[in-house]
Amino acid sequence: TLLVSAKMNLGDPIKIRVDIVHPMPTDVFLAAIVVRTLAQHGEAIRGIHGYLQGVPINEEMNALRFRMGMVEEENASLSGNIKTMETIDTITCRQEKRARMELKQQLTSVQESQLQDQEKFRKLQEIMPTTRQGANVVMTLEAVQAMIDQTLLRNNTTNDGSQN
Structure with a gap:
């Protein structure tokens, strides 16, 4: 303990009193035990900390890698599906265009x-x-046959209905 008085003049001598404590061997022994125990605890804490940091992080990293692999596979699958759908759309558009062209050609031909x-x-x-009454009636086979029969009948009979 150092006692210094601030009320004294600078030229006055200062009284310094020092108490020296001589540690007892038991105190030193207890201090060594405490230090050693703290060191062991520190090592244990560092070990536990390393274990807690390492294991879950490794497991979490492995889980994340696994999930990332699954997502990449799903993305690849979806990308393949998208390409397939785009190909189908392209083919469908081409077929529709061809069908429209063919229909247009057929329509033009029909027109x-x-x-x-x-x-x-x-x-x-x-x-x-044309006759005075209008256009001639279309001749059917029956109508032609009836005209022939009538002409033959007229040629073979006289006006009185008797035959020659």
């Missing part, structure tokens, strides 16, 4: 055929002779 048929019908109507 051309219809125009030709209309032109032929118009020409037939111009060629067909």
Whole structure:
């Protein structure tokens, strides 16, 4: 313990009293035990800390790696599915385009055929002779046969209905 008085002049001598404590061997022994125990505890704590840090982190890292692998596989699978769907869409679009082109060609062909048929019908109507009552009735086989029979009958009979 050092006692210094601040009330004294600077030239006055200072009284310093020092108490020296001589440790007892038992105190030193207890201090060594405490230090050794703390050191052991420190080692134990570091070991536990290392174990707690290492094991769960390794397990967690392995779990994360496993999950990451699963996610990468799922992404690869989804990417494959997307490419397959894009390919199907491309093929479908091509087939639809081809089908539209074919339908357009068929429609054009049908329209051309219809125009030709209309032109032929118009020409037939111009060629067909007309009577005073209007256009001639279309002749069927039965009508032609009836006309032939009537003509034959007229040629073979006289006006009175008797035959020659």
